[in-house]
Amino acid sequence: MKDSAVKEHHKGSKGPYSFAIIIISSSRFEKYGHVSSPQEAEDRSGQIMESLILREGHRIYRYRLVDDDPDSIAGAVLEAVKSDADMVITSGGTGLTSRDVTIESVVPMFSKQMQGFGELFRYKSIEQIGNSVILTRASAGVISGKAVFCLPGSPAAVELALGDIIIPEAGHIMKHVRE
DSSP, rough: HHHHHHHHHHTTTOOOEEEEEEEEEEHHHHHHOOOOSSTTTTTTTHHHHHHHHHHHTTTTEEEEEOOOOOHHHHHHHHHTTTSSSSSEEEEESOOOOOSSHHHHHGGGGGGGOOHHHHHHHHHHHHOOOOOGGOOOOOOEETTTEEEEEEOSSSSSHHHHHIIIIIIHHHOOOOOOOHH
């Protein structure tokens, strides 16, 4: 019974979808500047994102590397939500240091929040990092009809978020944000 209800709810939610990837890192931006691929920036997390997205038949709309600066972050996210990308994934700047300003830059732009994403991400992260999970502020929401996810910068966090949560639910998420 439950399986048929879930299948019915997911009906009409197939992709493929287009993803904008925004990597937030002052040190990487200082070293590489504006690049168009994770390979050019020696960005392991970006490479994992790209691989997972493409492996599941989705597309990369754009890869962008930005500084840990509120205006740069907000500008990159606004540009992405105005583009043809269906979803926006940011990585980096979700911790507690003074340089971690992704959440402060992006969350105020959400018209709706997806609290369940952060909760589920932290729950699944306990196996990997234990109690340190309390340090992440991973978040998600909707801006201008686009799903936006703010992920930590670590390769393991990116793999968990995209591989276990975002990509498997991409169609379901898009179905609802477009309604």
